[in-house]
Amino acid sequence: MSAPAAPASVGLPPGWRLLDFDSIDSTNDEARRQAEVGAPEGTVVRAVRQTAGRGRSGRSWSSTDGNLHCSVLLRPGMPAAVAAQASLVTGVAVTAALTELAPSLAFGCKWPNDVLCGGRKLCGVLLEAGGADGANPEWVVVGIGVNVATAPDLPDLIHPATSLQAEGADVSVDTVLEAVCRHLHSGLTAWRTGGMRRLREAWQARAAGIGQMATVRLPNGAVTGRLVGLDRDGAMVLAQPDGTVQRILAGDVFFASAPRMGAVSSKDG
Numbered sequence: 481m482s483a484p485a486a487p488a489s490v491g492l493p494p495g496w497r498l499l500d501f502d503s504i505d506s507t508n509d510e511a512r513r514q515a516e517v518g519a520p521e522g523t524v525v526r527a528v529r530q531t532a533g534r535g536r537s538g539r540s541w542s543s544t545d546g547n548l549h550c551s552v553l554l555r556p557g558m559p560a561a562v563a564a565q566a567s568l569v570t571g572v573a574v575t576a577a578l579t580e581l582a583p584s585l586a587f588g589c590k591w592p593n594d595v596l597c598g599g600r601k602l603c604g605v606l607l608e609a610g611g612a613d614g615a616n617p618e619w620v621v622v623g624i625g626v627n628v629a630t631a632p633d634l635p636d637l638i639h640p641a642t643s644l645q646a647e648g649a650d651v652s653v654d655t656v657l658e659a660v661c662r663h664l665h666s667g668l669t670a671w672r673t674g675g676m677r678r679l680r681e682a683w684q685a686r687a688a689g690i691g692q693m694a695t696v697r698l699p700n701g702a703v704t705g706r707l708v709g710l711d712r713d714g715a716m717v718l719a720q721p722d723g724t725v726q727r728i729l730a731g732d733v734f735f736a737s738a739p740r741m742g743a744v745s746s747k748d749g
């Protein structure tokens with residue numbers, strides 16, 4: 481599979497490079513292949529369409545022309561538990577990029593790594609890591625799918641979805657890719673210097689549904705409570721009606737009512 485040269489219209493951060501495909505199995509798979517042959521951090525794989533696009537928890541990701549499918553290769557050089565925070569960095573970066581491109585729309589991060597627009601899913605992030613030592617991964621691939629032109633209309637879709645076009649924002653895929661990469665680059669730098677404390681503030685300032693009731697579907701059941709915010713390590717904190725507080729490490733969040741977007745101070749969390 482050979483990648484054509486990056487189109488001149490896509491400007492990437494210094495040191496980053498684009499591998500641009502018409503069709504590929506999954507940009508995450510290609511980014512992993514690139515990682516395994518020594519490609520550097522900042523290698524971006526983008527495809528017009530994917531034949532085997534993947535979502536979280538083994539779900540498939542519908543990949544149609546006109547949407548953004550890309551994966552960014554990182555070499556974080558940190559323990560896996562810390563490197564996992566890159567998904568929060570990505571949620572903040574995508575939210576900031578889309579807010580810049582469509583300032584009249586309300587975007588928000590939904591834990592752990594979705595971006596919503598007006599309560600509907602607009603973007604999903606799939607983080608994968610690997611290398612010789614699982615506890616200290618050699619590479620992390622951040623896969624990003626943004627519904628630019630169309631939203632999937634699948635019977636098994638567990639979250640209602642939307643697209644930039646459906647929300648009235650006429651933005652090109654290249655423009656979204658460029659803005660996402662720029663914000664991701666600056667967000668990664670801020671996270672590496674400021675750590676989880678700074679990331680927590682940035683994420684909570686852009687979060688969806690903080691303070692609202694939600695049900696979190698866990699691998700082994702479900703729990704309902706008020707979303708409090710992020711813990712010091714990036715776990716979601718949920719306050720249950722009986723007063724107990726639960727740290728959620730993995731799960732799917734469902735809101736009882738339309739989530740409000742953004743603006744929670746870290747002092748509240």
Ligand code: BTN
Nearest residue numbers: 506533534535536604605623625
């Ligand atoms: C999710 O919400 O379940 C995550 C979806 C991630 C989709 C993107 S599209 C680009 C990259 N390649 C994939 O196969 N998946 C991610």
